[in-house]
Amino acid sequence: MPNIEEKARERFTNFTPYEMKKGEEYMSEDMLEHFRQLLLKWKQELMEEVDRTMHHMQEDAANYADPSDRATQEEEFSLELRTRDRERKLIKKIDQTIDRIDKDDYGFCDQCGVEIGTRRLEARPTATLCIDCKTLAEIRERQTGI
Numbered sequence: 001m002p003n004i005e006e007k008a009r010e011r012f013t014n015f016t017p018y019e020m021k022k023g024e025e026y027m028s029e030d031m032l033e034h035f036r037q038l039l040l041k042w043k044q045e046l047m048e049e050v051d052r053t054m055h056h057m058q059e060d061a062a063n064y065a066d067p068s069d070r071a072t073q074e075e076e077f078s079l080e081l082r083t084r085d086r087e088r089k090l091i092k093k094i095d096q097t098i099d100r101i102d103k104d105d106y107g108f109c110d111q112c113g114v115e116i117g118t119r120r121l122e123a124r125p126t127a128t129l130c131i132d133c134k135t136l137a138e139i140r141e142r143q144t145g146i
């Protein structure tokens with residue numbers, strides 16, 4: 001079995017980068033639509049992945065009689081379940097992000113209000129902080145140990 005951890009799609013890469021037209025405003029309707037589509041496709045992919053695994057686990061569950069096989073299998077399953085759990089959380093975050101696009105509240109830093117930027121958003125469509133605020137938040141997290 002390939003490394004299960006690596007299968008979690010923490011980012012979405014299957015898209016064409018957005019080309020800003022001349023004089024186009026940041027987070028124009030076209031741009032918002034671009035990110036909506038990107039998020040929808042990503043969500044779709046994640047949901048198919050979750051479905052596939054659940055199905056695969058149900059099929060496999062009955063096929064192991066040997067206790068040592070079962071132990072290995074249980075380990076694989078619990079790893080798999082953790083991955084699914086992460087994916088489900090990610091799907092929830094994607095939904096929340098789409099919601100913000102609908103409310104025209106997307107692409108600006110929650111902390112300082114600057115443009116997060118299309119390239120950063122394409123790498124991380126669910127980002128709510130600009131790179132500076134994000135870096136700062138991460139440093140604080142490490143310091144407080146949360």
Ligand SMILES: [Zn+2]
Pocket residue numbers: 109110111112113114129130131132133134
């Ligand atoms: Zn910021």
